[in-house]
Amino acid sequence: MKFLQSADRFHLIGHSVGAHAAGDVGRRIKGILRITGLDPTEPYFQGTDPELHLDVTDAAFVDVIHTDGAPFSSSLGLGMSEPMGHADFYPNGGEKMPGCKSNSGKPTNLDAMWEGSVKFDFCNHGRAHEYYTESIVKPQGFIGFPCTDKKSYEDGKCFPCSEDSCPQMGHYSFKLPADGGKYFLTTGDSTPYGRYPYHVRLTLDGPVWPNPGFMYVSLIGDRDQTEEHQLHVGSLVSGWSYEMVLHAELDVGDVTEVTFRWNNHIPNILNEKYGAATIELLRGKDKKKMHFCGTENVQENQVQTVLPCPL
Secondary structure, eight states: OOOSSOGGGOEEEEETHHHHHHHHHHHHSTTOSEEEEESOBOTTTTTSOGGGSOOGGGSSEEEEEOSOOSOHHHHOOOBOOSOOSSEEEEETTSSOOTTOOOOOSOGGGHHHHHHTSSOOOOHHHHHHHHHHHHHHHOGGGGBOEEOSSHHHHHTTTTOSOOTTOOOBSSTTTTSOOSSOEEEEEOOOSSSSOOOEEEEEEEEEEOOSSOEEEEEEEEEEESSOBOOOEEEEEEEEOTTOEEEEEEEESSOOOSEEEEEEEEEOSSOOTTOOOBEEEEEEEEETTTOOEEEEEOOOOBOTTOOEEEEEOOO
16 A cells, blocks of 8 residues: 555554554554554553554654553553553653542443443543643643652652753653653643642741741742642741742743741740741752742741842
């Protein structure tokens, strides 16, 4: 059969069983430019020979988004967990997506699920194509961090990106800067799903005695402002530093100021005040460092504005 277009002009995108179907096309028609697998189906495919499922050899570039990779036998995960592409992305660990319920049902109902005769919530399985769709217009919200596993990512061991090591999950992942591998990232629980991570390190100033309480920060940039994010719950100790990876829900641009607020919901009979002495930000996508200095402490539930430190 003669084709009017060469194979290296085609990008195939398949969801669920469709991902494996796209892989089959790649095996039959050599030279396909790219195949994107959106949560390739696990039942009947995981653990089989690579010729039977989507595989890294099926196209010049194969990228995969895993969103429902929990074991089917115990958790009814419909997606494959094993890596199979040049770049495998595991948003939120690749098993349960924020905003989705845990899968429920019986493994013996698999065929009935596909037929539609048994009701099944495909939320986790379907998130893959929702993330991909959003990545077309908001690629910076889906930066993937190279990491060996979910726990290392959650412990902050894979943050920030080293130079040119973090690709964008989704439509633009073909701009892979390194040799490929497994990438982890965090998304929101509803649209827009993209997140923009910062490492935050706040050094607290306040009374010499510790108090229980909560601390919150928000980022204000030259484009927008985030909502408040809880930095810490527990002891508030002057001179201590508190750290977190803040996953901003929007791209604020360059951060121009940070707000700080604290409370503890108990009578403040001593009129105690706390404040951020310093705040250090490290932007995940490019390792840009920003330093902010506080000039005054505030009472409970008052907002402190923390500006860039004087040069």
